[in-house]
Amino acid sequence: MAGGLFGRLVAAAGATWPAYTRHEFVRRLATGDLPQAAFRHYLIQDYLFLLHFARAWGLAIYKSDTLAEMRRAQALVAATLDVEIGLHVDYCRSWGIDVAAMAAAPEALETVAYTRFVLDRGLAGDRLDLEVTLAPCIVGYAEIAAERMADPATRLDGGNPYKSWLDMYAGAEYQALAAEAKAALDEQFARRGGEGRFPALAASFAAATRLEAAFWQMGLDAVF
């Protein structure tokens, strides 16, 4: 079907999905209207998030049945540890955030909740359970950026300090990574799934999506 497993999970999540993908945080980020303190708080927590994201893909290597599965998980560990964390550190520096301060910052409740929820689903369940809870992040960010880019209210001129964030996630490279993650869900659902699993997967996906929305809200709450 159109959209595959991911599309069905989004449909099953109902209003929970747009409450995350069209959260006030990202809408104001797109218009350039987001308080910079909110973005800074988000950046710091996102750094701490990335460490657990790399752990989740390390876990996926362990949970692989084939060499091909191992290699895909390995590529995502490498993308996180070799590329993303470095870019993130550089980007944060441009926002005046020091890497040592960032690494020493206490994890927010929202960061703990989403990352450990993912890891627990991944260990209690199988690799499909793990990837389903990661999808709101990986695929969601691609959808969020693409949707904002298509919104006339979005400002991409010099006046929007968040332009490079949108550019990165709307860019071809990240969109391709998200497309691969969607394809992997379909492949695993065919090989490890079946209709009987759908309700439990949909419940995990919705719970993860709520936790991702809470992550945006955490950014906003840092200021108000």
Add this chain to the structure above:
Amino acid sequence: MAGGLFGRLVAAAGATWPAYTRHEFVRRLATGDLPQAAFRHYLIQDYLFLLHFARAWGLAIYKSDTLAEMRRAQALVAATLDVEIGLHVDYCRSWGIDVAAMAAAPEALETVAYTRFVLDRGLAGDRLDLEVTLAPCIVGYAEIAAERMADPATRLDGGNPYKSWLDMYAGAEYQALAAEAKAALDEQFARRGGEGRFPALAASFAAATRLEAAFWQMGLDAVF
């Protein structure tokens, strides 16, 4: 030293410990002054918490090195599934909370954060890591109830609807269970620990304590 490992972990946690054990939620519970809606919200989330608490002790069975270790973990699974959950369901019914509604309630962010943090520490680390993150709950509740009982501000007459909660955790049976949990920490620290581990254990304990304080706060926030 006096207090053993638990005492040292509390000392290392500094102000984080009393911010949990003397949280406004428990002080108002002791004076009978806590809004009942706050307590009801807490009870519902505590039910969801207990399910993951049982999972944590199931995990401890898996992580055991000896029959004796397995049996202690098994006793805690049984205490949770055979006794506590039943008592909790009865108690909640007396507060007008239906078990089916409770089981269907969405997990609060705070519930997800603490329970999954514990499970992740338990899987990433060893059984000592697991028990250290459970200690703020198991041993903390005993300390909280005992301290409130010793406080002249506490009201134990018919006017305090939370009296039975205090009675249960201050009672000899629960206090003995907490004392065993403390002794188990010492035994494991001797067999699996060493001074080199203390800083990391203290960091886990403090993080878990903060998440427990957030759990009380969640109760209060349900009303205000």
Add this chain to the structure above:
Amino acid sequence: MAGGLFGRLVAAAGATWPAYTRHEFVRRLATGDLPQAAFRHYLIQDYLFLLHFARAWGLAIYKSDTLAEMRRAQALVAATLDVEIGLHVDYCRSWGIDVAAMAAAPEALETVAYTRFVLDRGLAGDRLDLEVTLAPCIVGYAEIAAERMADPATRLDGGNPYKSWLDMYAGAEYQALAAEAKAALDEQFARRGGEGRFPALAASFAAATRLEAAFWQMGLDAVF
């Protein structure tokens, strides 16, 4: 279909299944013809096996999605730690095997291979993966004993020192436990499975069955 998931897994295993269930070890046990040294070696390793069997059901508690799932796993932990290990110790004593000696015996390669294979499948996969690898043991022993009982070559008079072993596994209580394990496979395959999973589950089941056959062979090899 008749036999449900278990029947399909047995059919897919082909000759691997009877190579385990009709292994020379059990045929000679049934005729009373098995060297006692072979049986003693088996008993000692089976004790070590039971410790990891209890760990596997502890893991299943952790991997449960519902209270009912937790309770079934808890019942199997209890059956193992509270009943089976005790019976086993008593039984071994009647064979002149001391519990301390047994606990101190080195694990045979075959014991390590089967028990850790189960635990790894259980952690890398989900609870269905775990139970599928345990089924050759739980359900297999029931089938083995029932089949031997129905075989005219089997001797159940005083001359067969292994009679009580056959009686236990052919008895109503154990047969009921095996029937429940089969039903649980069906229930989980409906809720977590789907045809796409069958080939991987069948491969795990066949691998576990080969490891169980090796466990019988280990008994025989102790003597020859």
Add this chain to the structure above:
Amino acid sequence: MAGGLFGRLVAAAGATWPAYTRHEFVRRLATGDLPQAAFRHYLIQDYLFLLHFARAWGLAIYKSDTLAEMRRAQALVAATLDVEIGLHVDYCRSWGIDVAAMAAAPEALETVAYTRFVLDRGLAGDRLDLEVTLAPCIVGYAEIAAERMADPATRLDGGNPYKSWLDMYAGAEYQALAAEAKAALDEQFARRGGEGRFPALAASFAAATRLEAAFWQMGLDAVF
């Protein structure tokens, strides 16, 4: 102390250690006297071993507390998946072994036993437990090759078909990798260990060493 944790583990293993490092398989490999069928069987099982070795280091990423720990585990995943497996496939081809046949070969009991023992220790314990069970492999191979190279009985002329195997593990690159693995044990023992842990670590190390010796024996048994 000289030798650090690794040296102490070897000393505690007593005769178990040389029974592995000076096993008939490696002594005959060094003299060129090993039946080629034995070596071929070993090569095939070693390929299957490497897949689980990569999983073990993926698990170590998950079990990391710091970025530095993650990166070391990631480097070992990469060394395995990007380099070793490729070299192994090429090398096997030169011995007339096809990669598809190798991937489809059933795992020997000895391969299952060692790999799953490692993964179970890694999941039941912490990262130090995991690395201690991997040390007989990583560090042991370096010691085996170096010791054979220093033995006058070893033949390194064209008449020894196993020369390139010895060259690889005795080479500077592999010896450096083994030295790093020893240093990591010391670092982790300081940070996560303590004398109290030593007996349990020594028992794991000795068990893993016995399983590695069984792996050599499996090669020999393929022929005789």
